[in-house]
Amino acid sequence: MLTLNNVTYEIAGVPLFSNVNWQLKPGDRVGLIGKNGAGKSTLLKLITDEYSPTTGSIAIPNNTKLGYLNQDLLSLTSDDSILNVALTAFEKEMALEKEIEAILVQMESDYTDELGILLAEKQDAFNTMDGYSIQSKTEKVLEGLGFRTERLIDAFSSFSGGWRMRVILAKILLQQPDVLLLDEPTNHLDMPAIEWLESYLLNYQGAVVIVSHDRTFLDKMVNSIGELWNRKFYHYPGNFSNYLLKKDEWLEHSQKVYDNQQTFIKQQERFIERFKAKASKAKQAQSRVKALEKLDRVDAIEGDEASMTLKFTLDKKSGKEVVQAKSISKAYDKAEIFNNTDFTIHRGQKIAIIGANGKGKSTLLKILNNHIEFEGELKLGHNVVPSFFAQHQLEALTLKHEILEELQHAASQKTELELRTILGCFLFTGDDVFKKIKVLSGGEKARVALAKTLVSGANFLLLDEPTNHLDMQSINILGQALKSYEGTVIMVSHDRYFIQAVADEIWWIEDEQVKVYPGDFAEFTVFENERKANIPTGKGNKEKLVKAVEKPKLSNEEFQKQKESEKLRRKKEKQLSDTENQIDTIKSKLKTFDEQIEKCSYDGKFDEIEPLMKERKSLEQDLDIHNEKYELLFEEILAL
Numbered sequence: 083m084l085t086l087n088n089v090t091y092e093i094a095g096v097p098l099f100s101n102v103n104w105q106l107k108p109g110d111r112v113g114l115i116g117k118n119g120a121g122k123s124t125l126l127k128l129i130t131d132e133y134s135p136t137t138g139s140i141a142i143p144n145n146t147k148l149g150y151l152n153q154d155l156l157s158l159t160s161d162d163s164i165l166n167v168a169l170t171a172f173e174k175e176m177a178l179e180k181e182i183e184a185i186l187v188q189m190e191s192d193y194t195d196e197l198g199i200l201l202a203e204k205q206d207a208f209n210t211m212d213g214y215s216i217q218s219k220t221e222k223v224l225e226g227l228g229f230r231t232e233r234l235i236d237a238f239s240s241f242s243g244g245w246r247m248r249v250i251l252a253k254i255l256l257q258q259p260d261v262l263l264l265d266e267p268t269n270h271l272d273m274p275a276i277e278w279l280e281s282y283l284l285n286y287q288g289a290v291v292i293v294s295h296d297r298t299f300l301d302k303m304v305n306s307i308g309e310l311w312n313r314k315f316y317h318y319p320g321n322f323s324n325y326l327l328k329k330d331e332w333l334e335h336s337q338k339v340y341d342n343q344q345t346f347i348k349q350q351e352r353f354i355e356r357f358k359a360k361a362s363k364a365k366q367a368q369s370r371v372k373a374l375e376k377l378d379r380v381d382a383i384e385g386d387e388a389s390m391t392l393k394f395t396l397d398k399k400s401g402k403e404v405v406q407a408k409s410i411s412k413a414y415d416k417a418e419i420f421n422n423t424d425f426t427i428h429r430g431q432k433i434a435i436i437g438a439n440g441k442g443k444s445t446l447l448k449i450l451n452n453h454i455e456f457e458g459e460l461k462l463g464h465n466v467v468p469s470f471f472a473q474h475q476l477e478a479l480t481l482k483h484e485i486l487e488e489l490q491h492a493a494s495q496k497t498e499l500e501l502r503t504i505l506g507c508f509l510f511t512g513d514d515v516f517k518k519i520k521v522l523s524g525g526e527k528a529r530v531a532l533a534k535t536l537v538s539g540a541n542f543l544l545l546d547e548p549t550n551h552l553d554m555q556s557i558n559i560l561g562q563a564l565k566s567y568e569g570t571v572i573m574v575s576h577d578r579y580f581i582q583a584v585a586d587e588i589w590w591i592e593d594e595q596v597k598v599y600p601g602d603f604a605e606f607t608v609f610e611n612e613r614k615a616n617i618p619t620g621k622g623n624k625e626k627l628v629k630a631v632e633k634p635k636l637s638n639e640e641f642q643k644q645k646e647s648e649k650l651r652r653k654k655e656k657q658l659s660d661t662e663n664q665i666d667t668i669k670s671k672l673k674t675f676d677e678q679i680e681k682c683s684y685d686g687k688f689d690e691i692e693p694l695m696k697e698r699k700s701l702e703q704d705l706d707i708h709n710e711k712y713e714l715l716f717e718e719i720l721a722l
Contacts, residue, residue: 083108083146083261083289084129089138091124098124102138102315104308106261111283111290113300113322116310118509118553122293125310126150126263129291149259151267155250164241164249165234168220171256175213182208216256223252226278227271228439244270255282262290268299269550272439273576295554297322298578340380350374352662353716356709392507392563397539401464402429404542404570405450410458412445419445421594422458429463429541432564433572434585434603441591443574444472447544450572462542469540471548476527481520485510485530488519493537501537507559508533508552525551541569549577558583578603651719658715661708668705672698 084106091098098121106112114122127133129140130150142148160167169176185201208214224234227248238249247270254262262283268276280302283290291308294300300307300322307318307325318325350370357363405427412420419442427433435443448454451470462468480488489501496504505515508529519530528551535543543564549557561583564571572589575581581588581603588599588606599606675698682690 083143085141086129087139087141089128089135089140091121091128091133092136097136097313099310099313099315104315104317106289106291108260108289109287110306111304112292113304113307113325114291114293114310115300115307115322115325115554117555120310122310123152123265126152126265126291126293129261129263146261147257147259148261148263149254149257150263150265151247151251151254152263152265153247153269155247158246158250160238162238163235164224164229164238165217165220167238167249168224168252168256169216171220171253172213172216175208175211175216178204178208178211179213220252220256223255223282224249226275226282227252228275248275251279258288260288262286262288264290265293266295267292268294268296268576271576273436273578274438276576295549295552295557296577296579297554336380340382343377343380347374347377349716349719356665356712392504392536392559394536394563394567394569395539396541396569397467398465398541399568400429400466400541400570403427403463404429404431404466405463406459406461407449408459410449410456410460412442412449412454412456418594419591420449420456420596423595425589425596425598427570427572429570430568431570431572431587432567432585433587433589434581435572435574435589435591436576436581436603437590443591444546446589446591446596447472447546447572447574451544466542467540468542468544469535469538470544470546471532471535472546473528476524476531479519479527479531479534481518483519484516485519485522486515488530489534489537492534493539495539496537504533504537507556509556536563543567543569543571543573545571545573545575547574547576549575549580654715654719658712658719661712661715665705665708665712668701668708672701672705675701 086102086104089102090100102125114125116122124133128135129142130148182201182204185197185204189197189201221231221234225231229245229248238246241249251264251267267279271279276296276299280299283303290303292300292303302321304321306320307322309316309318309325309329318328320328350373354367354370354374358367360367403426405425407423407425409422409424410420411418411422435446437443445454447470449456449460451468452460453470480491483491485505486498486501489496489505490498493501502515505511510517510526510529519527522530532545532548535545548560552560557577557580561580564584571584573584586602588601588603590597590599599609601609675694679691679694679698682688682694
């Protein structure tokens with residue numbers, strides 16, 4: 083369906099990636115991953131012919147239809163209804179439907195047998211194309227992506243960017259392309275819509291390529307992973323969890339190969355240096371020089387920046403009770419969100435608010451931050467210092483400031499090195515930190531606002547979709563930081579992996595009330611599935627849904643054999659090092675004897691030369707013995 087042959091793409095002469103070879107077959111569902119800036123979106127644009135490769139070729143059969151969802155489509159606008167915008171997926175069917183309508187209009191005033199025959203042919207063709215069901219199909223997909231039935235006739239332009247992207251996604255899905263290219267498809271979806279999309283794609287007949295930072299989505303959706311890493315493309319069979327296992331094994335193996343080759347090179351260089359001037363060994367030394375020149379050198383393994391860590395400190399500790407809320411009510415245009423709901427938040431809790439968009443998740447955060455009016459009583463506890471992150475926080479950034487300067491104003495107690503480290507975790511490295519806020523994209527501004535929120539020293543963090551503009555590494559780093567954060571966190575997120583990593587309590591909104599599950603997301607999922615199936619939920623059920631995959635272990639005999647081999651190798655290397663030191667000592671003594679003999683000859687003390695020459699000869703014999711021992715040990719180590 084799709085073949086990339088030695089594809090290289092350069093920007094200003096510098097390769098973004100090189101010699102990519104990849105074949106996509108029918109039924110493949112590939113997760114395309116890599117750091118931000120590795121070239122994932124660029125690779126999709128090369129496939130769609132939006133960009134051209136610097137070298138190499140991309141082969142796509144002429145009858146292959148591509149469907150491409152990308153974030154650039156957010157700029158699309160239309161005053162037509164979202165139903166009609168999505169229906170444009172059926173271009174041929176709709177054109178044929180218009181022809182049928184035109185014939186019917188003509189027949190009202192000018193009926194002929196020819197028109198009747200033509201109408202029957204067109205209607206048969208329309209029926210064969212399943213044209214009479216295109217509206218019901220479209221409605222089903224739009225409703226699956228979260229649109230209420232009564233809103234399908236609303237103008238496309240009246241929806242926010244995230245909802246418009248859902249309409250575009252619906253249109254692409256309805257086109258049923260042979261190859262579906264999805265760039266961050268879950269970015270603007272809530273959890274029910276993500277689950278619907280997963281179900282839809284699992285039954286999709288074509289090939290699918292997904293760029294995503296959503297680890298849970300990738301685990302469920304893909305049967306292989308393509309990674310752009312270190313300017314190269316690597317392919318791993320299996321889902322994302324399997325990729326992590328295989329990548330660790332590959333890195334461990336590659337590091338051993340690199341280390342072994344470096345040891346081999348150093349040993350060869352030592353041999354060459356020691357014996358290149360010795361007539362009997364010069365030929366061997368020269369042979370080893372040529373062998374080193376021809377050696378296919380293994381590249382050093384690039385360091386994993388995922389080892390970076392963040393720690394958010396508190397200016398002061400809050401009281402045990404962070405928030406006490408009583409009889410909270412809130413409505414928008416007669417749509418009731420909360421009705422006399424009560425809840426309490428305690429110090430150190432990590433709470434995730436989940437559920438469909440429009441249920442009141444962000445509204446609850448705004449109430450907690452006193453950002454909107456509401457009815458009821460909300461009381462913050464002793465010494466509670468909140469810090470709120472949401473998309474509208476971008477407006478609070480100072481446009482004339484540089485990124486680093488903006489953080490310095492928010493956290494004057496931190497050093498420049500500390501702030502640059504934090505910014506690195508949010509994808510701002512090197513001179514990026516000196517960019518002006520006013521030149522940043524929306525996503526970049528969101529990352530600055532999030533970093534600013536987290537360095538504020540607050541002890542109560544309110545976070546609305548904090549992972550939206552982060553890559554997988556940064557999400558992992560943020561999750562670890564929030565888990566170890568000594569303050570209190572309440573967050574809205576649709577990233578199930580992130581929720582599982584951080585939250586110890588799950589909240590959702592149902593019947594205008596805040597409902598609480600006192601456990602992590604995996605446990606809540608079991609509880610929710612049982613609740614939907616009307617199965618009595620087991621109290622204290624702590625069954626884990628995902629079991630760790632264990633690496634295959636060596637047998638006891640293999641382990642002992644490997645252990646003995648390693649022990650012997652270390653022993654031989656120690657002997658080699660000792661022998662080398664002894665050789666150096668003998669050479670130093672020989673040099674001293676040569677100086678003494680030369681001095682005796684100069685002073686005319688010829689009677690003292692003979693005993694010196696005897697001792698020198700004994701040393702030379704000793705040197706030959708040690709050189710032979712060195713060669714033997716060297717060969718034994720290479721064999722091991």
